[in-house]
Amino acid sequence: MNRRLFVSALSVSALSALALAGCGKSRTAGDPDTLTIAATAVPHAEILEFVKPALAKQGVKLEVRVFNDYVQPNTQVAEGRIAVNYFQTEPYLAEFNKAHGTRLVTIAGIHVEPFGAYSRRWKALGQLPDGAVVAIPNEPSNSGRALLLLAKAGLIALRDPKCVSATPKDIVTNPRHLKFRELEAATLPRVLDQVDLALINTNYALDAGLDPARDALTIEGKDSPYVNFIVGPESARKDPKVQKLVAALRTPAVKAFIERKYAGAVIPAF
Structure with a gap:
């Protein structure tokens, strides 16, 4: 089944990414300061947009690529086109790895979205x-x-x-x-x-x-076990840019942003 990905206004650079999607390589693969991340639009891309300025001060250019399905974000990370993604729970990742023969891993839990x-x-x-x-x-x-x-x-x-x-x-x-x-x-x-x-x-x-x-x-209640994770290949755990992203997402400022913007529809998991 073909799945259509769309480009969100949240990511100005995503238009260029679409043009090169068939090449199998990230446009920013040679840029040591850029971290590409796949996400669904709400709330993931919105949260990532919030931390962009903080990461920029640390020398990390965060490029957010927005998808409207749950398959392509994993597929493109597994193929090395995108560094990491942020949209899924651990049970979903386990099923995806089993069905597609991939070996993606959870890196850091960020929030819960009560179903x-x-x-x-x-x-x-x-x-x-x-x-x-x-x-x-x-x-x-x-x-x-x-x-x-x-x-x-x-x-x-x-x-x-x-x-x-x-x-x-x-x-x-x-x-x-x-x-x-x-x-x-x-x-x-x-x-x-x-x-x-x-x-x-x-x-x-x-x-x-x-x-x-x-x-x-x-x-679901606030005790939901379905945490949304940053996900990537095992090697991403040691990537300094990914480590800076995780640290930026797990700050009091992000917690306050999530609580204020989503009013209980999204709950910080840190």
Whole structure:
């Protein structure tokens, strides 16, 4: 399946990156002061834009390349086109490495995005009718996350209530006969008018103008284990530019920025 990447206004230099994407090499590969990083638009690229000035003072030019899917950011890092990425949880990375034969590693956890359930037809989960159509992400780590949230809300029961990679086949009790549609995560906000309920990653919810704290009918708590990490090859751990990025992201200023801008929809993990 072809996946379309888009260029965000957050990254002025991304236009040049697209022009050279087919070459298999980063445009800035020869620039020792530039660090390229792949990210989804909200909140990851916004947080990265916030730390750009601090990194620039340390001699690091941060080039943010924005994607609207969860595959290309890992693929391009694995191929060496981009240094690191910032968009995913550890369960998702584990599934990606297993499916694609890659060896990317988590470098530093930055924040949690509580996963939520949204509806434009109903104001509470208790209003869901028998046979309601529920849209969930179509890849294992996020489908499992969605089903665990529904199980916690009492709508279904799973064979293994702790399985982070559960699929609809693992549902053992479904008293409301919910019908599940498995779709690409990025498309879920766009189908809200077509389904009774959609389980949406917070970055895509925010990008679609949803307010998780206000609009979600149920949402993960602050104890969610799904931390979003900086990810890259093993060698990136020792890269001074990556180390400076991690340090810049884990400052009181960034914590305050996240808390102020996202009002609980994104929670610092440091």
